[in-house]
Structure formats: structure tokens, C-alpha cells
Amino acid sequence: NQPPRFPVCASAVLAERQYIKLGLSFEKRPEECLLFRHAGRAYAYINRCVHMPRRLDCERQDIFD
Secondary structure, eight states, X not given: OOOOOOOOSOGGGSOXXXXXXXXXXXXXXXXXXXXXXXXXXXXXXXXXXXXXXXXXXXXXXXXXX
């Protein structure tokens, strides 16, 4: 059973190691999501660090260490 899919943007918009932001509702709260491509695959994460109370893109444009 695969999770539901819905179109967000053209694949060419997601350049390697770059991201775009998308607003969404998660657990009935407005959230911001980061969509990005890494190693050729597209990923999406809630813009929230699980280790510290901050956003993933809080320090610079690169969300990877």
C-alpha cells in the first residue's frame, strides 16, 4: 500500500540539493514543508528539526550538513 501522491511542481523545478517551500496542513495545524532533490530522488519534510526547536532552513540556504 503506497501513500497518496499529488502533483506539487514540475520535476525540473527541483534541482539537486536545492529546495522549494510548500504550505500544508499537518495534524490540523498549518505547517511549512521543504521539497528537495538529493542523489536524484525527490523528498519532502516538514520544515522542523527533530533535534532542536528550529526550522531546517534557519541558518542558510543549504539544508544539508
